[in-house]
Amino acid sequence: MSGTLETDEELPLPERHRFLRRAALRRRKPRLRVTDVTVTPEPSVKRAVKATMLGNAMEWYDFGVYAYLAVTIGKVFFPSGSDTAQTLSSLATFAAAFLVRPLGGMFFGPLGDRIGRKKILALTMIMMSAATFAIGVLPTHAAVGLWAPALLVFFRMVQGFSTGGEYGGAATFIAEYAPDKRRGFFGSFLEFGTLIGYTLAAVLVTALQTFLSNEQMLSWGWRVPFMVAAPMGLVGLYLRLKLEETPAFQHLEEESGPADREEKVPFLQRFAGQWRAVAVCIALVAAYNVTDYVLLSYMPTYLEDTLGFSGTSGLMAIVVVMVILMALINLVGRLSDTVGRKPLLMTGSIGFLVLSMPAFMLIRTGTWPLVFAGLLILGMCLLCYLATMSAVLPALFPTALRYGALAIAFNVSVSLFGGTAPLAVEALVSATGNDLMPAFYMMLFAVVGIVAVANLKETAGKPLKGSPPSVATREEAVELVHAQHNRS
Numbered sequence: 001m002s003g004t005l006e007t008d009e010e011l012p013l014p015e016r017h018r019f020l021r022r023a024a025l026r027r028r029k030p031r032l033r034v035t036d037v038t039v040t041p042e043p044s045v046k047r048a049v050k051a052t053m054l055g056n057a058m059e060w061y062d063f064g065v066y067a068y069l070a071v072t073i074g075k076v077f078f079p080s081g082s083d084t085a086q087t088l089s090s091l092a093t094f095a096a097a098f099l100v101r102p103l104g105g106m107f108f109g110p111l112g113d114r115i116g117r118k119k120i121l122a123l124t125m126i127m128m129s130a131a132t133f134a135i136g137v138l139p140t141h142a143a144v145g146l147w148a149p150a151l152l153v154f155f156r157m158v159q160g161f162s163t164g165g166e167y168g169g170a171a172t173f174i175a176e177y178a179p180d181k182r183r184g185f186f187g188s189f190l191e192f193g194t195l196i197g198y199t200l201a202a203v204l205v206t207a208l209q210t211f212l213s214n215e216q217m218l219s220w221g222w223r224v225p226f227m228v229a230a231p232m233g234l235v236g237l238y239l240r241l242k243l244e245e246t247p248a249f250q251h252l253e254e255e256s257g258p259a260d261r262e263e264k265v266p267f268l269q270r271f272a273g274q275w276r277a278v279a280v281c282i283a284l285v286a287a288y289n290v291t292d293y294v295l296l297s298y299m300p301t302y303l304e305d306t307l308g309f310s311g312t313s314g315l316m317a318i319v320v321v322m323v324i325l326m327a328l329i330n331l332v333g334r335l336s337d338t339v340g341r342k343p344l345l346m347t348g349s350i351g352f353l354v355l356s357m358p359a360f361m362l363i364r365t366g367t368w369p370l371v372f373a374g375l376l377i378l379g380m381c382l383l384c385y386l387a388t389m390s391a392v393l394p395a396l397f398p399t400a401l402r403y404g405a406l407a408i409a410f411n412v413s414v415s416l417f418g419g420t421a422p423l424a425v426e427a428l429v430s431a432t433g434n435d436l437m438p439a440f441y442m443m444l445f446a447v448v449g450i451v452a453v454a455n456l457k458e459t460a461g462k463p464l465k466g467s468p469p470s471v472a473t474r475e476e477a478v479e480l481v482h483a484q485h486n487r488s
Contacts, residue, residue: 031484033481036468036469036481037468037469037470037471037477037480037481038247038248038251038467038468038469038470038471039470039471039472039473039474039476039477040177040178040179040247040470040471040472041472041473042472044177044244045177045178045179045186045472047242047243048173048174048177048243048246049174049177049178049186049189049190050189050239051236051239051240051242051243052121052170052173052174052189052190052193052240053189053190053192053193053196054193054196054235054236054239055121055125055166055170055193055236055237055239055240056166056167056170056190056193056194056197057193057194057196057197057200057236058125058128058129058197058229058232058233058235058236059124059125059128059162059163059166059167059197060193060194060197060198060201061196061197061198061200061201061229061232062128062129062131062132062159062197062201062226062229063097063159063163063197063297064197064198064200064201064202064296064297065132065201065204065205065225065226065229066094066135066156067094067201067296067297067298067300067301067422068201068202068205068300068315069205069222069225070090070094070300070301070422071086071090071301071304071305072217072218072222073090073093073152073222074086074088074089074090075218076140076141076148076218076222077089077090077093077140077141077148077149077152078090078141078149079141079142088423088426088427088430089149092423093149093152093153093156094156094297094419094422094423095419095420095422095423096153096156096157096160097156097157097159097160097163097419098160098414098415098418098419098420099157099160099415100157100160100161100164101160101161101163101164101411101414101415101419102164102408102411102412102415103161103164104160104161104162104163104164104165104407104411105164105165105168105404105407105408105410105411105412106164106404106407106408107161107164107165108120108123108124108164108165108168108169108407109164109165109168109169109403109404109405109406109407109408110401110403110404111165111404112165112168112169112172112403112404112407113400113401113402113403113404116245116249117169117172117173117176117245117246117249117403118173118240118241118243118244118245118246120165120169120403121165121166121169121170121173121240122237122240122241123162123165124162124163124165124166124169125162125166125233125236125237125240126233126237127158127159127161127162128159128162128163128166128229128233129229129230129232129233129234129236129237130158130230130233131155131156131158131159131162132155132159132226132229132230132233133226133227133229133230133233134155134158135152135155135156135226136223136224136225136226136227136229137223137226137227138151138152138155139151160419164407164411165407167407167410167411168403168404168406168407168408168410168411169403169407170190171187171190171390171393171394171406172246172394172402172403172406173246174186174187174189174190174390175187175390175391175394175395175464176246176247176248176249176394176399176402176464176467177246177247178391178470179470179471179472179476180461180462180463180464180469180470180471181337181461181471182334182337182472183337183391183395183460184333184334184335184336184337184341184387184388184391184460185330185333185334185336185337186333187333187388187390187391188329188330188332188333188334188336188386188387188388188390188391189330189333190390191329191386191387191389191390192326192329192330194386195322195325195326195329195386196326198296198322199319199322199323199326201225202300202315202318202319202322203319204224204225204228205225205315206315206316206319208221208222208224208225209221209315247470248399248464248466248467248470249399251399251467251468252399252400252466252467270400270401271401271404271405271408274396274397274398274401274405277396277397277405277409278405278408278409280396280452280455280456281393281396281405281406281409281410281413282409282412282413283413283448283449283451283452284345284389284392284393284449284452284453284456285389285393285409285410285413285414285417285418286413286416286417286418286445286448286449287349287352287385287445287446287448287449287452288385288389288418288449289413289414289417289418289419289421290417290418290421290441290442290445291352291378291381291382291385291442291445291446292382292385292386292418293418293419293421293422294421294422294425294438294441294442295318295321295375295378295379295382296318296322297421297422298421298422298425298426298438299314299318299375300314300315300318301422301426302425302426302429302435302438303317303363303371305426306429306435307363307364307366307435308366309366309371313368317368317371317372317375318375320372321372321375321376321379322379324376324379325379325382325383325386328383328387329383329386329387330387332344332383332384332386332387332388333387333388333391335387336387336388336391336460337460337461338460339460340458340460341388341391341392341456341458341459341460342453342456342458344384344387344388345384345385345388345389345392345449345453345456346450346453346454347384348381348382348383348384348385348449349384349446349447349449349450349453350446350450351380351381351384351446352378352381352442352443352445352446352449353443353446353447353450355377355378355381356378356438356439356440356442356443356446357436357439357440357443358374358377359374359375359377359378359439360374360435360436360438360439361374361436362374362377363375364435364436378442385449391459391460392456392459393406393410394406394464395459395462395464395465396465397465398464398465398466399464399465399466399467400466402464402465402466417445421441424441425437425438425441428441
């Protein structure tokens with residue numbers, strides 16, 4: 001007989017009962033101590049949120065500028081062909097950046113789980129701002145021929161590669177800093193930064209289109225928003241470098257020695273073990289990003305090319321909607337900490353399913369108040385996603401592979417569905433002549449969102465997987481420990 005018993009079947013009945021009691025005690029959750037609880041003071045959380053939010057604003061400013069200048073860029077870099085062909089070529093270049101986003105996620109994500117979130121977020125900031133500035137100084141098609149669109153595609157891919165490590169890292173960073181009971185509120189600031197980036201891009205492009213002639217915009221005006229990226233990137237980089245690593249990652253490093261941190265199991269094998277969470281993540285991101293990119297990125301092109309709105313009027317309508325979303329997003333994020341993430345996500349999904357068609361029927365009237373009303377309806381539905389997604393997605397994965405798993409799943413979904421949405425919708429409108437195709441497209445992915453939310457576990461107020469409970473003060477930690485002891 002071996003020195004240890006594989007099962008209790010070899011024991012006499014009395015000893016078997018004692019064996020089972022001891023086994024149950026070993027399986028019982030260890031008693032929580034105050035020192036086990038992560039205490040992150042609110043000033044530290046606010047510093048982390050501010051730096052991450054502003055960095056994210058910089059990232060999405062870059063993408064917003066390209067989206068809002070899609071028609072102009074089509075004329076500068078793809079001068080041959082009809083206006084529709086130029087716009088499709090420009091949007092295809094926009095979509096090209098999304099082809100490499102999964103590669104960026106596969107590269108930066110696992111690296112962020114090994115060496116830390118902070119270093120990777122600083123690196124992605126440098127790459128994004130440098131690539132955006134480079135687009136602003138590119139020679140045009142008239143100057144160098146086909147080299148111009150080739151270089152444009154190259155730098156768009158650099159943007160996409162760097163962004164592959166941005167959102168997953170930024171969402172992870174805020175989620176791991178935020179107290180469990182306020183993760184929805186603090187997480188909403190990440191998308192607040194997204195809206196700031198988009199709004200700043202829209203305001204700057206609108207101002208240029210207002211004060212410059214078409215000839216000036218085509219000659220040099222389109223370059224200005226891209227060149228602004230350099231100083232903005234330096235500010236974001238400075239703020240990120242001043243941050244400390246997240247408490248959850250520090251805890252992970254303290255719990256494992258250098259030898260333990262070496263990956264004994266390949267990352268992709270561990271990632272595959274999270275297939276349920278990955279599937280839910282991909283579906284949620286698909287529903288969220290299709291609606292996000294159609295409303296915030298594609299809509300100016302739709303209003304200008306399809307409905308004949310002036311570029312300035314279309315952008316201003318989008319800007320006003322985004323300002324309203326910014327005013328409400330933190331309130332909705334706070335609400336998600338109280339009522340849960342699932343009710344809000346389900347509200348947004350059902351809203352897109354039911355209201356997309358009426359909203360686009362208002363938009364296609366071409367009357368400014370009705371266009372604005374239609375955009376605002378879509379914006380309110382999108383707000384349910386924007387305010388909660390940054391808290392929902394990081395909670396799907398354990399700390400040890402959170403950055404990598406989220407970066408890969410997020411970017412695969414964005415590349416397949418989100419980034420291609422403007423191109424797909426424009427192509428559908430051109431092919432069918434039906435200017436309601438964007439509504440049908442959003443309704444389709446609203447169904448995907450409903451199915452994903454139905455399979456989502458509620459995480460509001462709960463610790464992140466693989467991380468200890470997180471609170472804002474020591475008093476909260478003491479209360480949490482006493483509450484657990486009273487329950488046990």
